Amino acid sequence: MYQTRITPAALSVETAAGFPRALDRLAEENLGAHHFLRSCWFGAGAADGETLLVHDEVGAPLIAIPTTAFGPALLGARKVPGSYWPFRSVLAARGAQAEHFAAALASPESRKLGASWRLGPVPANDPAAQLLVTGARAAGWTILTQRAGTIWTIDLDAHRDRGWPSKSTARKLRRYEARTGELGQVEWRYVRGSEWDESALEQMGSVETASWVGTQTDGSGAKFMKPHQRALWRSALSDPVLADMLCATILLIDGRAVAFTFDLDDGPVQYGIAGSYISDLRDYHVGKLTNYRAIADAIADGQSVMDMGAGDSGYKREMGAVPAYDLVDLLFVKNPLAARALRGWWERGAA
Known part of the structure; x- marks a missing residue:
């Protein structure tokens, strides 16, 4: 761990190995919720990582920029993982301000971020990211921006107020349930908290294997199909706080998992991380x-927003989702000439 004092702001900047527990303290009071x-x-x-940590004048954590290696090792680029x-x-x-980010990114410790580093996808309106961009520019970094899609959300409060689902949709769902029962x-x-176990991850992986992701793609877009994909979530679930935030709804027929949703509850917002169903049962609407x-469970739990991620093939709109905010992919480049050379490549969607 290396430490540098910055004046006159009386901040302390250090590079900590890995992802220290100070991140948990910051997450509890994070400017952008999240x-x-x-x-x-x-x-x-x-596999490895470092965290640029900024502490205020009394030693409390103020800012954290966690990174890991990104791209060819020769380039020395890094990215914020997750x-x-x-x-x-x-x-x-x-209490963080853009000037705090500027001080950190102008300090000698910022060299450990490499000549370039990536943050994304991140909401364009994320308060912490906005302060970061302003501060980074003040510290002499060039920020290249690539659009990464538009997020669709469902207003659960509105659904709750007017009654959801509608009578016609409820009739359709009852028909689907009756037909599925014939199988x-x-x-x-339902899985959450201490109920998480290997069988839940394997059940979701088996659904992905029999879904279009498993039968028509190389599986890289799956979340649980391959051992290394399950290992990622197993690692996240080792944190009891995250285990309580992550939840799954799994539909089984005669003990066989045929569809699932995998979500993350963050206060009033539920993020839909993944969902899939067995392709052979598409006509039974098990995914729907x-x-x-x-x-329905999120509405009953009192949550306000269902954040369903980027893009819509039509099913999100059918459930009441609307475009809500944009995602961006940011590349921070220290050398202005390098930034000029990379700009077109990055903004065309090279990542």
């Missing part, structure tokens, strides 16, 4: 039954 941005969230799937969704971001306590014994499994069950 309380899931904890040590195990960053560490899941990242699962693709909900997203990645830096951490900032409520065998229907069972719903599971999605609607997860939304």
Whole structure:
């Protein structure tokens, strides 16, 4: 661990190995909420890492920029790690200001970030990321921006107020449930907190294997299909706080998992991380039954927003989702000439 004092701001900047527990403290009071941005969230799937930590004048953590190696080792680039969704971001306590980021990114410790480092996808309106961008520019960094999609959300409060689902949708769901019941014994499994076990991860992986992701792609977009994908989430679930935030709704027929949703509850917001169903049962609408069950549970639990991630093939809109905010992928480059050379490549979507 290396430490540098910055004056006149009386901040302390250090580079800590890995993803220290100070991240958990910052996550609890993070400027942008996003309380899931904890040590195990960053560490899941990242073999090694470092964290640029900024402490205030009394030694309390103020800012954290966790990173891991990114791209060819020869380039020395780094990125903020974490699962693709909900997203990645830096951490900032409520008292953090752009000038604090500027001081940190102008300090000798910032050299450990490399000549370039990546943050994304991140909400374009994320308060911590906005302070970071402002501070980084003041410290002489160039920030290249790539659009990474538009997020769709469902207003659960509105659904709750007017009654959800609608009568016509409820009739359809009852028909789907009755038809699904003809296939065998229907069972719903709910997993959260201490209920997480290997069987839940394997059940979701078996669904992905028999879904279009497993049968029509190389499986890289799956979350649980392959051992290394399950290992990432197993690592995140080792944190009891994250285990309580992460939840799964699994539909089984005669003991066989046929559909699931995998979500993260962060205060009033539920993030839909993943969901899938067995392709052979698409005509039974098992995926729709599971999605609607997860939304009904979120409404019953008093949550306000279902954040369903980027893009929509039509099913999100059908459930009442609307475009809400944009995601961006940011590349921070120290050398202005290098930034000029990389700009077109990055902004065309090279990442």
